[in-house]
Amino acid sequence: MITLYHRPNTRSTRFVFLLEELAAPYTLKLVTTRTRDGGGAVDPANPHPHGKVPAISDDGVLVFESSAIALYLTDRFPQNRLGPLAGEPGRGAYLSWLAYYSGVMEPAFLCKFMNVTVPRATAGWVALEEMLPVLIDRLSQGPYLLGGNFSAVDVLYGTSFALFANSPLLPKSPVIEAYVKRILERPGYARAMAKAA
Numbered sequence: 537m538i539t540l541y542h543r544p545n546t547r548s549t550r551f552v553f554l555l556e557e558l559a560a561p562y563t564l565k566l567v568t569t570r571t572r573d574g575g576g577a578v579d580p581a582n583p584h585p586h587g588k589v590p591a592i593s594d595d596g597v598l599v600f601e602s603s604a605i606a607l608y609l610t611d612r613f614p615q616n617r618l619g620p621l622a623g624e625p626g627r628g629a630y631l632s633w634l635a636y637y638s639g640v641m642e643p644a645f646l647c648k649f650m651n652v653t654v655p656r657a658t659a660g661w662v663a664l665e666e667m668l669p670v671l672i673d674r675l676s677q678g679p680y681l682l683g684g685n686f687s688a689v690d691v692l693y694g695t696s697f698a699l700f701a702n703s704p705l706l707p708k709s710p711v712i713e714a715y716v717k718r719i720l721e722r723p724g725y726a727r728a729m730a731k732a733a
């Protein structure tokens with residue numbers, strides 16, 4: 537049984553969404569975390585090494601970091617086919633977009649929103665302005681990041697774009713807007729929102 541260490545309105549919410557889409561058995565363990573305003577506290581019940589969310593425990597096996605959790609869960613619960621398995625077509629793309637999420641997309645977003653200039657060629661990621669056309673091009677061929685099939689990477693990217701949908705710092709893109717709508721309209725998302733709040 538999967539235990540998801542969760543705090544509402546954080547990065548762990550999207551894993552309620554993924555677990556719903558996977559139709560996996562899980563329980564939510566609500567924990568406290570430190571918060572942006574300097575409040576909150578690390579919860580001793582949370583096994584994440586930095587007291588962050590998300591983290592999962594699978595009968596005592598701890599997995600943390602969003603990309604690793606997504607991969608672990610889709611390998612562990614393959615029945616709804618939300619991530620190509622090793623040896624299947626699309627596995628390479630799946631792994632690449634998972635790693636790109638943590639290694640490029642999140643840092644690019646954070647640099648943009650914190651007004652940090654990305655050092656060209658030395659940072660392991662690129663500026664948002666260089667990243668977005670790559671994703672828009674990919675999604676134009678879509679409808680999903682892996683092509684025709686919704687997968688766990690769409691949970692990560694779709695919910696991230698949704699978070700910044702109204703920010704003036706994120707250039708408007710009909711392709712991204714349609715993508716976010718497609719992801720958030722899924723019944724699994726509605727179920728997750730009801731459970732995660």
Ligand SMILES: N[C@@H](CCC(=O)N[C@@H](CS)C(=O)NCC(=O)O)C(=O)O
Nearest residue numbers: 546547569570587588589590601602
């Ligand atoms: N790289 C981590 C980031 C996790 C993360 O920073 N989560 C935030 C909530 S959205 C958190 O727990 N913050 C509390 C803290 O940093 O102590 C992942 O993708 O899983």
